[in-house]
Amino acid sequence: MSQSLSSLTQLEMTSIGLSSDSHGLWKAYRGLNIKKLSWWTMHWKVKDGLLMAESLTQLEKLFICVDKDSPGLWENISGLNIKGLTLRSHSEGLFVKHVSLLSQSISSFKYLDSLTVHLRTYIDIKVLQTLKCLNFYCDALLPSELRELVYKLSASTLEGNLAFNCASFNGLSFKRIPQEDYIAFNQEMGSLKQLAVKRFRIYDRTNHFIKWIDSEDSAWSERANKVVVDDDHDDASVVDDGYTFYIKSISPEIINRISMRFQIIPVMVI
Incomplete structure (x- = not known):
């Protein structure tokens, strides 16, 4: 060889x-x-x-x-x-x-400068100062874990995508978490001056398709919610192999998922 x-x-x-x-x-x-x-x-x-x-x-x-x-x-x-x-x-x-x-x-x-992870559950990811792009996909993310991750990222200068299922995981099955808990934190994120949320989309499952066989696009509908801040639907920045794989691998137990795009800029000190 x-x-x-x-x-x-x-x-x-x-x-x-x-x-x-x-x-x-x-x-x-x-x-x-x-x-x-x-x-x-x-x-x-x-x-x-x-x-x-x-x-x-x-x-x-x-x-x-x-x-x-x-x-x-x-x-x-x-x-x-x-x-x-x-x-x-x-x-x-x-x-x-x-x-x-x-x-x-x-x-x-x-x-x-670029990190993409697709995790089963949340872990404390090391955020380097050199990091400019983070794509974070998670099969089960608690609202408290989302808060921890966002506040940790807010100390950096980077942009990226977060996509996760509104659920907890006990090692055997998923338990649904109301999407309202995540919407409440979305409002809280508005108070962070260094954080710009460019996308916050909630998706509801419309049918229980068989993953890897049926079309993953047909299984979800976007939630119409006044609290949701939505960017251009034609934004292709989230279309990557990691995100595509995450969508295809979602368990039929999952009812709701959220897709976010964010940008963190340093706070100007006068």
């Missing part, structure tokens, strides 16, 4: 699908000019230690799709000089068990 890869001197993008680490995997990429890596795995078991950062020195964008995280997974990506990171699972939001290790790895990314 090393001999074959060494001849690909112009290779800049690669996709890897493995069930676990293999001896010499990252050594095989050493010296190549890989700028974008898509990494698909079910459950990562590390054998090669921390050779990823040593080998992929030119890497700029990293996409990881994993069903179960492990300590070795987050340690393995630590120290990369990436500018963009995307994290999700194969069929639903990613359940992160080792939150502190993930936070440590994100803290090591000195040049990270």
Whole structure:
């Protein structure tokens, strides 16, 4: 494998699908000019230690799709000089068990300016000062967690999208949370001078389609609510692979979801 890869001197993008680490995997990429890596795995078991950062020195964008995280997974990506990171699972939001290790790895990314995550439940994401764009998708987000996330982001200068289901998750099933609880916080967000909410759309489920088969667009209708601040429907900024996957993976148990677009600017001190 090393001999074959060494001849690909112009290779800049690669996709890897493995069930676990293999001896010499990252050594095989050493010296190549890989700028974008898509990494698909079910459950990562590390054998090669921390050779990823040593080998992929030119890497700029990293996409990881994993069903179960492990300590070795987050340690393995630590120290990369990436500018963009995307994290999700194969069929639903990613359940992160080792939150502190993930936070440590994100803290090591000195040049990270774009972060996209699709999570099963809320976790305390490390927000770097270098971050300019955040796309945060969550299968179950409490109003209190939304408040915590927004106030945490308000200390930064960035923009992005938040999309989440109005529900809590107990590990087995979802429990509906009234959308009015989120609308109340939307009014509170209006008092934050550094935060501009460009989109706040509530969607109601119209039918219980079978995910991955039926059209996800036909399953939702937009809520007409005077409290909702709506931007241009033709805004394509939220149309990305992460958002599309989030919509397709929503459980039939979910009745309401919310899509937000925000921009945070520093407060001018006179």
